[in-house]
Amino acid sequence: MRVSGPRLPVAWSSVGRYTDIRLDHSGDGIAKITICRPEVRNAFRPQTLIEVSDALTRSREDGSIGVIVLTGEGPDAFCSGGDQRVRGDTGYLEEPGSADAVGRFHVTDLQVQIRRLPKPVVAMVAGYAIGGGHVLHLTCDLTIAADNARFGQVGPKVGSFDGGFGAGLLAQQVGQKRAKEFWLLCEQYDAAEALEMGLVNTVVPLAELETETVAWARRMLQLSPMALRLCKASFHAAEDGLAGIQQLAHDTNLLFYATEEAQEGREAYKAKRIPDFSAFPRRA
Ligand code: S0N
Numbered sequence: 436m437r438v439s440g441p442r443l444p445v446a447w448s449s450v451g452r453y454t455d456i457r458l459d460h461s462g463d464g465i466a467k468i469t470i471c472r473p474e475v476r477n478a479f480r481p482q483t484l485i486e487v488s489d490a491l492t493r494s495r496e497d498g499s500i501g502v503i504v505l506t507g508e509g510p511d512a513f514c515s516g517g518d519q520r521v522r523g524d525t526g527y528l529e530e531p532g533s534a535d536a537v538g539r540f541h542v543t544d545l546q547v548q549i550r551r552l553p554k555p556v557v558a559m560v561a562g563y564a565i566g567g568g569h570v571l572h573l574t575c576d577l578t579i580a581a582d583n584a585r586f587g588q589v590g591p592k593v594g595s596f597d598g599g600f601g602a603g604l605l606a607q608q609v610g611q612k613r614a615k616e617f618w619l620l621c622e623q624y625d626a627a628e629a630l631e632m633g634l635v636n637t638v639v640p641l642a643e644l645e646t647e648t649v650a651w652a653r654r655m656l657q658l659s660p661m662a663l664r665l666c667k668a669s670f671h672a673a674e675d676g677l678a679g680i681q682q683l684a685h686d687t688n689l690l691f692y693a694t695e696e697a698q699e700g701r702e703a704y705k706a707k708r709i710p711d712f713s714a715f716p717r718r719a
Contacts, residue, residue: 436636436637437637437639437647437650438647438650438651438654439654440650440653440654442646442647442649442650444646445461445462445465445645445649446461446462447459447460447461447467448460448462450466450493451489451490451493453486453489453490454482454486455470455471455472455479455480455482455483455486456468456469456470456471456483456486456487456490457469457471457508458490458493458494460499460500461649461652463653463656464499464500464501464502464652464653464656465500465501465502465503465504465649465652465653465656466490466493466494466497466500466502466503466504467503467504467506467559468487468490468491468494468503468504468505468506469506469507469508470483470487470505470506470507470508470513470514471508472508472518473507473508473509473511473512475515475518475520476507476511476512476514476515476562476563476565477507477508477509477512477513477514477515477568478514478515478516478517478518478519478568479514479516479517479518479542479567479568480517480518480521480527480530481521481527481529481541482529483518484541484542484545485541487505487545488541488544488545488548491503491545491548491549491552491556492548494552494554495552495553495554500554501554501555501652501655501656501660502554502555502556502557502652502655502656503552503554503555503556503557504556504557504558504559504648504649504652505549505556505557505558505559505571505572505575506558506559506560506561506648507560507561507562507568509561509562510561510562510581510583510641511561511562511563512561512562512563512564512565512568513558513559513560513561513562513563513564513568513571513572513584514563514564514565514567514568514571514572515563515565515566515568516565516566516567516568516569516570516589517542517566517567517595519593521533525538526538526539526540527540527541542567542570542571543599545571546570546571546574546599546600547678549571549574549575550574550600550671550675551671551682553664553667553668553686554660554663554664555576555577555652555655555663555667556574556575556576556577557575557576557577557578557579557648557651557652558571558572558575558577558578558579559579559644559645559648560572560578560579560580560581560584560586560635561580561581561583561584561641561644562581562583562584562585563584563585563587564584564585564586564587565585565586565587565588565589565623566587566588566589566590566593566595567597567601569586569587569588569601570588570597570600570601570604572586573600573601573604573605573608574600574604576667577636577651578634578635578636579635579636579637579639579644579647579648579651580626580629580630580635580637580638580639580644581626581638581639581640581641581644582626582627582638582639582640582641583626583641584625584626584629584635584638585623585624585625585626586623586624586625586629586634587617587621587622587623587624588601588605588617588618588621589621590618590621591618591619591621592621596618601618602614602618603674604674605617605618607674608632608633608634609632609633609634610632613632626638636651637651661690664686665683665686668682668683668686669683671683695714695715696712696715699711699712699714699715700712
C-alpha cells in the first residue's frame with residue numbers, strides 16, 4: 436500500500452546530543468530516532484537503549500511532535516539486537532571487558548515505553564531486523580520495510596529468548612505456528628515474506644524508504660491526535676491486559692477532567708461544599 440499525497444522532501448534538523456543515536460526533527464511534526472552503530476549492524480548496548488528512551492520521552496513531551504520514526508543508520512540494518520560483545524553473565528556490561536554487569540535488561544522498559552507512548556511509533560526498516568532488533572519493530576505501531584529488509588529471531592542460536600512481546604506480539608501478528616517457526620528454527624524471512632504474513636505494512640524500494648515513511652507519518656499528522664492516541668490504547672487494552680486497560684482508562688480520565696461534570700466534583704471539594712451533579716444527565 437502507498438499512501439496518497441505529495442512526496443515533499445524533509446530537511447531534518449538534529450536535536451540533542453547523543454553518542455549512540457541521533458534524534459532529528461522534520462520541522463512539521465515528525466521525530467526520527469536513528470540507532471547509529473552500523474559497525475555492529477546497529478546492535479544495542481545499555482547506553483543505546485538509555486538514549487533511545489530519552490529521545491522517546493523528549494518526543495512524547497514535545498507538543499510539536501505527532502509521529503515518531505525509529506530506524507537504524509545505513510542500508511544494512513535496522514537493528515541486530517543486543518550487542519553480544521557486552522553481554523555479561525547477569526545483564527549487559529558498560530563496555531567490553533568491564534567487570535560489572537548492569538544487572539538488568541534496559542530493553543524491557545524500552546519495549547513497554549514504545550507500547551505506552553501515546554503517539555504513533557513507526558519502524559523504518561532497511562536491512563536486518565534481527566533478535567532484539569526484530570522485537571523492537573514488533574513493538575512499533577507500523578513497520579515500513581525496504582525491499583532489502585530481513586527479519587528473524589536468533590535467541591536459541593545465541594543462548595537467549597524473549598518470551599514477552601517477542602513471542603506474544605509475534606504470535607498475534609503472524610499466528611502461533613509461524614511465530615513458533617521464527618523462534619524454533621531461527622531462519623530469516625525477506626521483505627516479501629514479511630508482507631505476506633502481515634509482519635509489515637508495506638515494502639518499498641530501498642531508495643524510497645524514507646520518502647514513503649515520511650508520507651505515512653504526514654498522513655497521520657493530518658488526523659486527530661486524540662483519536663490516534665485512543666486507537667493505539669484500544670488495541671493494547673486487549674493485548675496488554677490490565678496495563679493496557681489502565682492506559683485506556685486513564686486516557687478516558689484525561690477527557691473526563693475537561694467536562695463540567697468532573698470539574699463540579701473538584702470545585703466542590705475545594706470550596707468545602709457538597710457537590711451538585713443534578714445538572715448532569717444519566718445517559719442511556
Ligand atoms: C545481523 C546479521 C544477520 C548481519 O549479518 P552480516 O550482514 O553478514 O554482518 P556480519 O558480518 O555478521 O556483522 C557485521 C559486524 O557486526 C557485528 N555484529 C552484528 N550483530 C551483532 C550483535 N548483535 N552484537 C555484536 N556484534 C554484532 C559482527 O560481529 C560483525 O563484526 P566484525 O566485522 O567485527 O566481525 C549478523 O550480524 C547476526 O546474526 N548478528 C548477530 C545477531 C544476534 O545474535 N543478536 C542478539 C540476539 N539477542 C538479542 O537481541 C537479545 C536482546 C533482547 O532483546 C532481550 C530480550 C529479553 C531478555 C533479554 C534480552 C537481552 O537484551 O539480552
